[in-house]
Amino acid sequence: MSSRDVVLGRIRAALGDDAAPPAGIPRDYRRGDQPADLDLLVHRLEDYKAVVHRGVSVAETVAALAPDPLIVPPGINPDWLPAGVEVLHDDGLSADVLAVAGGVLTAATVAVAETGTIVLDGSPDQGRRVISLLPDLHICVVRADQVVASVPEALTRLAPQRPLTWISGPSATSDIELNRVEGVHGPRRLHVILLEASDHE
Amino acid sequence: MSTFLGMPATAPRGVGNLRGDESFPAAARKALGNDQLRRNLGHATTTIRAKSGAVIGELPDWQELRSAGSALKAATMARLPELLLQLEENVTRAGGVVHWAADANEANRIVTELVRATGEQRVIKVKSMATQEIGLNEALEEAGIEPIETDLAELIVQLGNDKPSHILVPAIHRNRSEIREIFLREMPGVDPALTDEPVVLAGAARRYLRETFLSTKVAVSGANFAIADTGTLVVLESEGNGRMCLTLPETLITVMGIEKLVPTWQDLEVFLQLLPRASTGERMNPYTSMWTGVTPGDGPQSFHLVLLDNGRSAVLADEVGRQALHCIRCSACLNVCPVYERTGGHAYGSVYPGPIGAVLSPQLTGVEDNASLPYASSLCGACFDACPVKIDIPSILVHLRNEVPHPRTERAAMAAAAYTMDHPKLYAAAQHAAKLTKLAGHRLPPPLNGWTASRDLPEPPPETFRDWWAKR
Numbered sequence: 206m207s208s209r210d211v212v213l214g215r216i217r218a219a220l221g222d223d224a225a226p227p228a229g230i231p232r233d234y235r236r237g238d239q240p241a242d243l244d245l246l247v248h249r250l251e252d253y254k255a256v257v258h259r260g261v262s263v264a265e266t267v268a269a270l271a272p273d274p275l276i277v278p279p280g281i282n283p284d285w286l287p288a289g290v291e292v293l294h295d296d297g298l299s300a301d302v303l304a305v306a307g308g309v310l311t312a313a314t315v316a317v318a319e320t321g322t323i324v325l326d327g328s329p330d331q332g333r334r335v336i337s338l339l340p341d342l343h344i345c346v347v348r349a350d351q352v353v354a355s356v357p358e359a360l361t362r363l364a365p366q367r368p369l370t371w372i373s374g375p376s377a378t379s380d381i382e383l384n385r386v387e388g389v390h391g392p393r394r395l396h397v398i399l400l401e402a403s404d405h406e
Numbered sequence: 407m408s409t410f411l412g413m414p415a416t417a418p419r420g421v422g423n424l425r426g427d428e429s430f431p432a433a434a435r436k437a438l439g440n441d442q443l444r445r446n447l448g449h450a451t452t453t454i455r456a457k458s459g460a461v462i463g464e465l466p467d468w469q470e471l472r473s474a475g476s477a478l479k480a481a482t483m484a485r486l487p488e489l490l491l492q493l494e495e496n497v498t499r500a501g502g503v504v505h506w507a508a509d510a511n512e513a514n515r516i517v518t519e520l521v522r523a524t525g526e527q528r529v530i531k532v533k534s535m536a537t538q539e540i541g542l543n544e545a546l547e548e549a550g551i552e553p554i555e556t557d558l559a560e561l562i563v564q565l566g567n568d569k570p571s572h573i574l575v576p577a578i579h580r581n582r583s584e585i586r587e588i589f590l591r592e593m594p595g596v597d598p599a600l601t602d603e604p605v606v607l608a609g610a611a612r613r614y615l616r617e618t619f620l621s622t623k624v625a626v627s628g629a630n631f632a633i634a635d636t637g638t639l640v641v642l643e644s645e646g647n648g649r650m651c652l653t654l655p656e657t658l659i660t661v662m663g664i665e666k667l668v669p670t671w672q673d674l675e676v677f678l679q680l681l682p683r684a685s686t687g688e689r690m691n692p693y694t695s696m697w698t699g700v701t702p703g704d705g706p707q708s709f710h711l712v713l714l715d716n717g718r719s720a721v722l723a724d725e726v727g728r729q730a731l732h733c734i735r736c737s738a739c740l741n742v743c744p745v746y747e748r749t750g751g752h753a754y755g756s757v758y759p760g761p762i763g764a765v766l767s768p769q770l771t772g773v774e775d776n777a778s779l780p781y782a783s784s785l786c787g788a789c790f791d792a793c794p795v796k797i798d799i800p801s802i803l804v805h806l807r808n809e810v811p812h813p814r815t816e817r818a819a820m821a822a823a824a825y826t827m828d829h830p831k832l833y834a835a836a837q838h839a840a841k842l843t844k845l846a847g848h849r850l851p852p853p854l855n856g857w858t859a860s861r862d863l864p865e866p867p868p869e870t871f872r873d874w875w876a877k878r
């Protein structure tokens with residue numbers, strides 16, 4: 206008898222024959238259709254020590270942050286790249302190179318206003334998970350049409366088969382007397398550039 | 407009693423961390439004598455409660471979310487075999503390999519063999535209750551494989567040759583100067599001028615672990631959720647050590663209790679809102695990673711999922727107690743428990759401390775192996791109110807007390823004393839009576855002495871827990 210059969214057999218025995226058919230799930234919590242509030246997103250991001258830039262040019266903002274060299278995923282929008290900054294396109298860069306990079310620039314897939322979360326899904330403009338993890342500075346560009354109000358709406362926009370990284374503020378720990386310390390292992394700094402309809406990219 | 411293959415079974419003895427070396431009263435007595443511990447604990451639980459209360463207050467639909475979470479978990483348990491098979495199929499289709507482990511010994515064997523097959527001698531670990539439960543680190547060490555805990559608190563615990571004392575903040579019993587001493591003593595290459603500033607201590611851990619992250623080829627993780635209809639695994643964390651372990655190595659081995667299932671992708675919307683707010687008191691934890699099998703060119707190219715029973719089927723067999731399997735390990739019940747606040751996590755003798763530990767551990771091991779734990783509560787009900795998936799812990803405690811093989815009088819005494827811990831007037835009276843009768847130390851007079859014969863009485867709380875909770 207395989208352990209698979211043993212475990213499944215035990216569970217079936219534990220449930221017995223009279224396992225009641227599951228009742229319906231009450232779903233009277235908020236599920237969506239709220240308008241996404243950009244100001245709330247900014248407030249939530251800042252509350253978790255992310256720095257938010259609005260109404261700015263991506264290239265100029267990146268240049269001012271001066272990450273050198275700047276790691277970018279293969280599908281990054283070339284208009285976002287500043288002149289005068291050394292740019293390394295990720296084509297499978299080694300972890301050692303990523304770990305000493307000045308920063309990384311990515312796009313995002315979804316942002317959740319209520320929780321101040323941005324989600325990356327590994328698309329060509331977001332790249333491998335590791336590139337947004339090892340550099341000390343992560344600059345993430347979010348378009349206003351990617352912002353949703355709540356977690357339920359975010360899940361409907363995401364493809365579960367892709368590797369997903371939900372980011373709410375920079376890396377943090379509260380393990381020492383519950384004092385929040387930013388940046389233990391992940392990026393210590395998170396900058397979000399919010400592009401609104403009025404911005405020309 | 408002999409068990410038959412395929413019948414629900416409790417977790418085996420002699421392996422893992424579900425049974426303490428001594429009973430709760432004996433262990434609690436030591437903890438009660440440790441003032442530093444109580445101060446650290448009091449500070450921590452108060453802080454987390456305040457944070458959690460504030461962000462829960464932001465959601466107008468918290469109670470609706472709790473009801474949905476509770477119903478979802480019950481529905482999952484009722485369909486567990488079918489959903490586990492669906493998970494297996496979807497993980498396999500996405501390039502992962504699924505293993506089934508009947509108990510801790512088998513899970514340890516599976517993981518050890520998987521690591522051996524890679525030829526590696528070292529694994530990096532993300533904090534995981536399941537692997538602590540089965541004693542995986544000890545098993546790996548015995549096999550000549552070095553497990554390195556990468557969560558800052560777990561690292562503090564590991565370097566201090568210590569045990570975790572809280573689900574969420576395992577080193578909650580240590581303050582900054584104790585942590586500094588542990589680092590100076592145990593961390594190779596640490597700067598001897600290290601101060602006890604949290605940011606400096608965290609920096610030391612970052613430097614110490616970076617090289618290990620970059621050079622270790624195998625990782626072991628737990629999982630917060632697994633989604634049956636997509637085969638997706640989910641890990642919530644804060645530091646980024648989780649992302650390191652989940653994306654840098656070539657091989658990832660995830661050990662998961664069979665109760666961690668969520669039926670559908672959509673259902674995640676409930677638990678992703680409940681867990682961070684109830685747990686760390688955040689709207690969302692800094693990082694959540696989700697992966698389905700392997701993704702070519704991104705992250706580990708070899709993924710193994712170990713599905714663990716280890717007593718869970720025995721819990722499932724108890725119609726009253728089975729809701730303990732709904733637990734999403736948020737630790738909210740610990741932070742509101744007046745008994746936990748006085749004794750700390752070690753007194754419970756299991757990786758699962760506090761109210762949930764008092765019901766889960768005895769069910770996983772068989773109640774005779776953890777007979778004092780159902781009494782490690784005053785039944786004040788705060789844990790029930792705090793639980794984001796509405797587990798009725800007090801009812802399970804009462805139910806389990808009836809199964810404890812203690813003499814009747816002893817049971818009554820333990821229950822009375824636990825009740826007294828949450829009622830200051832009674833408590834003061836009991837202390838006064840103890841003095842008058844000149845019993846040795848802070849002991850209670852009969853009939854309460856059955857419980858306190860082996861423990862000192864702590865100072866009574868200034869207000870009852872219920873009063874405090876009601877005022878929130």
Ligand code: SF4
Pocket residue numbers: 732733734735736737738739740762789792793794795796797
């Ligand atoms: S029993 Fe409820 S409150 Fe306690 S840790 Fe589990 S989910 Fe959280």
